[in-house]
Amino acid sequence: MQGFILHTQKVKDEDLIVYILSPKMLIKTYRFYGLRHSSILNGYKIDFALEENPSFLPRLKDVLHLNFTWIMQRDKMFIWQEFIRLLFQHLKDAETLEKFYFLLLEDCVKRFEKQNPKRVIIDAYLKILEFEGRLRKDFICFSCDEKIQNDITLIRAFLPSHNHCALGYNFEEKKIKDFYDNKNCGIFNDEEIQNLYNLIKEGL
Ligand SMILES: [Zn+2]
Known part of the structure; x- marks a missing residue:
């Protein structure tokens, strides 16, 4: 499945708790040796699998980073990650979610290619206010x-x-x-x- 990484939290030495926005929910997962895997960064879109773990969080595996064309543009990435942080704060207590949020991020990623990123975020935020x-x-x-x-x-x-x-x-x-x-x-x-x-x- 696919999702956007909204937040990571270091646990123990190198493991991570990773929050992923999927089309249906905010998934809280566990990633072993997270820091060795540069594909786990806030705002990245990934393809991934989950391995259920009855005693703890599902384990994140088979992570594939889905690149954005603008990922090397630092100013855009900075604004993107700033928005992702705000979105995580906003959604962090939700479990199931409407597909709206996932689709909104997909739309923003596309619009970031050609448009001013702050303008993209402002339009996106207006849609959030209206949707909610x-x-x-x-x-x-x-x-x-x-x-x-x-x-x-x-x-x-x-x-x-x-x-x-x-x-x-x-x-x-x-x-x-x-x-x-x-x-x-x-x-x-x-x-x-x-x-x-x-x-x-x-x-x-
Ligand atoms: Zn007044």
Whole structure:
């Protein structure tokens, strides 16, 4: 089967606990002598097999690293692994998962080939918010419960607020609407993209 490595945790000397996002679940597995195998890195997509172990975690074996065309581009890999860390924090307590998350990562990998990686992550995060029913399109301030006029301040999880109600980043309402309607952050300039990205780094 295939999956994305979301997290590794060293145990004993060289063994690893490896968390893998498969289409259906977050799998927690055990890998002997993990450090000798460079194919076990956060964010990598792998093909693998599991050997059931009734007394402990299933054992990870037959790992084959499925390469991304952009894997040697350090800036892209850095942003990818940053997103993977955030995603692990977000999903770590889940056992079964909708296929959505696996498909989303596959889509991001493809889009990373040609697009700005921060823009890819921002679009992906919007899809996560919408999928999880957390996207606030009503533009009611989360702090004072009143309608927001003109510019919208976004904070973590893209929660909307008035400029005077919270510390966040300001955006024009029409740009936010365009972004939410088209699921594409193309309307934003580079500074706005960096600000949205900073919000994502605070946690999914
Ligand atoms: Zn307010």
